[in-house]
């Protein structure tokens with residue numbers, strides 16, 4: 001499995017962030033502080049954002 005970076009948009013404020021698809025920590029929105037991803041089995045689980053684009 002290839003790890004990728006994802007461009008995501010915060011559901012609360014629409015701020016776009018680049019996150020690692022296998023992030024092992026919780027990532028929060030830099031603007032509003034909403035949780036964007038939680039770590040889940042070596043893979044980031046998106047919880048508060050929508051994927052805009054997958055970056056290879």
Ligand SMILES: [Zn+2]
Pocket residue numbers: 010011012013014015029030031032033034
């Ligand atoms: Zn936000």
